Amino acid sequence: MASHPTWRQLAGALLVSASALTACGAPTNTSNAGGSGVADVDRAPSAFHGTLLDNSVGRPDLTLLDTGGRQFSLADRPDDEVTVIFFGYTHCPDVCPTTMADLAVAGRQLPPEVREQVTVAFITEDPQRDTPQALRAWLDQFDSSFLGLLGGNEATQAALAELLLPETTRLPDQDGVIEHPPGGEGSHDHSDDVVEHSATVYAFGPGGATVIYTGGTTPDQYAEDLALLAQDS
Numbered sequence: 001m002a003s004h005p006t007w008r009q010l011a012g013a014l015l016v017s018a019s020a021l022t023a024c025g026a027p028t029n030t031s032n033a034g035g036s037g038v039a040d041v042d043r044a045p046s047a048f049h050g051t052l053l054d055n056s057v058g059r060p061d062l063t064l065l066d067t068g069g070r071q072f073s074l075a076d077r078p079d080d081e082v083t084v085i086f087f088g089y090t091h092c093p094d095v096c097p098t099t100m101a102d103l104a105v106a107g108r109q110l111p112p113e114v115r116e117q118v119t120v121a122f123i124t125e126d127p128q129r130d131t132p133q134a135l136r137a138w139l140d141q142f143d144s145s146f147l148g149l150l151g152g153n154e155a156t157q158a159a160l161a162e163l164l165l166p167e168t169t170r171l172p173d174q175d176g177v178i179e180h181p182p183g184g185e186g187s188h189d190h191s192d193d194v195v196e197h198s199a200t201v202y203a204f205g206p207g208g209a210t211v212i213y214t215g216g217t218t219p220d221q222y223a224e225d226l227a228l229l230a231q232d233s
Helices: 007-017 095-109 132-140 154-162 219-230
Strands: 063-065 071-073 082-088 118-124 147-150 169-172 193-198 201-204 210-213
Touching: 063 147, 063 154, 082 095, 082 219, 095 118, 095 219, 118 132, 132 147, 201 219, 210 219
Parallel strands: 082 118, 118 147
Antiparallel strands: 063 071, 082 201, 169 193, 201 210
């Protein structure tokens, strides 16, 4: 007989689904500075600007190729690492670049020893246009240490479901064809598609802690939370 989800799992699912899908529009500020009651781990929920989830939502068993052709396993990371992931695509006009820019600013605020513990991975859901070269060039505009992972496949679909996130879909774009980034290495056409994807940032810390951000988080707040997660190593 199938087991029924706990109230913590249901609360976490409702919170994550509140971000729903974005066609790369402006995110809604649903970050939880005061705690949601969905977590019961070492750190109090109110200590984070994001929302600390129950241990029922943790690192998915996801292995993808990075822009250098190497395998990256999200489940098999160093014990002291804080791993931040975001699903998106490089042609996104707002949510993806602003999120990566905020995370880049946050990373530069961290002490070097803490920064070394943090890995930020951007998972493209548009691998047809986001070639390894194009994805690498786009990420380098924010932080050359950011990892680019090639998703948009059955593995990411399974991971999205495991993380209680909605599936990624494609929508027609009526804005025409532009280049992004403009000129230079990595330049590529937008074509006429946009990708509707989750706008949720996941941060996985040592000891099974999982913190999510569904919009409105500042670089200062990201930096404070990442430093706090790293302390548990």
